[in-house]
Amino acid sequence: MTPAQIEFYKRLAHGLALQFGPNCEIVVHDLETDDVDHSIVVIENGHVSGRKLGDGPSHIVFESMHEGATDVHDREPYLTKTTDGKLLKSSTIFIRNDEGKPVGILGINFDITLMKAFERSLDAFTGTGGTGYTEPEPITKNIGDLLEDLLHECEQFVGKPAALMTKDERIRAIGYLDRRGAFLISKSSERACEFFGISKYSFYSYLNEAKAAAGDK
Known part of the structure; x- marks a missing residue:
């Protein structure tokens, strides 16, 4: 700007x-x-x-x-x-x-x-059930919290904890993190290696595979 x-x-x-x-x-x-x-x-x-x-x-x-x-x-x-x-x-x-x-x-x-x-209190008094409530998105105050949120999201995206993911699932998870902009964060690749329990070489190999797969779509 x-x-x-x-x-x-x-x-x-x-x-x-x-x-x-x-x-x-x-x-x-x-x-x-x-x-x-x-x-x-x-x-x-x-x-x-x-x-x-x-x-x-x-x-x-x-x-x-x-x-x-x-x-x-x-x-x-x-x-x-x-x-x-x-x-x-x-x-x-x-x-x-x-x-x-x-x-x-x-x-x-x-x-x-x-x-x-107040709305929920009023609904409890006058309503008959459902709330129509939508889970709110988090607002983080620092980069570290944001990265941890994204890592948690990628586990939800794949459907299992990082420690239990197969190679293909880790590639999917890393692709998800890339699309969400996670790797714009300083030292995010080091944290991702620790999170997935992989080497830096494997991380960049998986990232390249994820980018290639996204480019084919």
Whole structure:
């Protein structure tokens, strides 16, 4: 993002935070930064998620930075959850340059924890059953937590713990992590080797096989 863009979104974020109050976090990620571990360039009401200026990206930011990410779309309001248990109503809007390429992300995260608690209490009194509840996506405060979340996700994707995976399943898992942008994280390959119990040579061999398989589709 250009300095002029960042300055504009600073003013926009400040105005939105004043408009919607202290429960509304406004955050801007720079998708063109050379330092992917510190993508947040603008944030207002960071106490909502516990993040601050210079903190790292979320899952969706890493997916957008991935070299294979194409045709990304804004996300309408969805549920997210902070590490300390707050429930947020979130929206993700891509900032694009003149060519239409995503260069940043504007995120809006509104703390609805108390509202949902009241809603569930009211539903318990007036409802007749089902809640229609959707499991919220996690919002992490640091790169290490994000990588651990992605490693846990790849186990769910394959359907078994890493220690029990066959070679083909490890290739699938590593391909999943690659698509999710996990290997943009510093020292992620070392952690992946430890997680899967494989050598660095095997890791890069599996990664190349996963990329080749994805290219054939």
